[in-house]
Amino acid sequence: MKNDIAKILISEEQLKKRIREMGAEIARDYAGKTPTMVCILKGAVMFYTDLLRNIPIPLTMDFMAVSSYGNKTKSSGEVEIRKDLSTSIEGKDVIIVEDIVDSGFTLSYLTRMLASRGAASIRLCTLLDKPARRAPGITLRSDYSGFVVGDEFVVGYGLDYAELYRNLPYIGVLKPEVYSCE
Ligand code: IMP
């Protein structure tokens, strides 16, 4: 698996340090509240569990699975709900935790959908942001953003290529020959 990685973009140490800072910032902003932390499966799962251990205030957890990609490296622009939340978010302060903002389709769709269910507030927390790839007309901004990355396909720490590489402990870039079977 490691042999498929061309370079490490964000190391385990860098992830750990930044996620600690993000957790502290969320804890400060939500002091006195009990936010509902919504994990977008599967990509955000590593980030989510590490982040939540760094937020020392009361909170609740819920999970959602969406699909916009299939096995391709480009977004289709369509978002399908594969697994919905198991609790009501009416009147709740929701924080959506996602791995990466790419075209922005997924998060703009989810934000609109969860807002229509009557959440008191909705903020976005994303580990990675690829601003260069935002789709025309989408002006999505993450409230808590870990790292900005360039226009490269990244894997590891939850992010996959064709469902693989999620278990790498760092964020890396695949060697070009790995995609050659596409
Ligand atoms: P968006 O709707 O285009 O913003 O796509 C967001 C989703 O696409 C993320 O939740 C990821 O699952 C996937 N994605 C976008 N860029 C990458 C990447 O570089 N590596 C792995 N998955 C990606």
Ligand code: MG
């Ligand atoms: Mg995802």
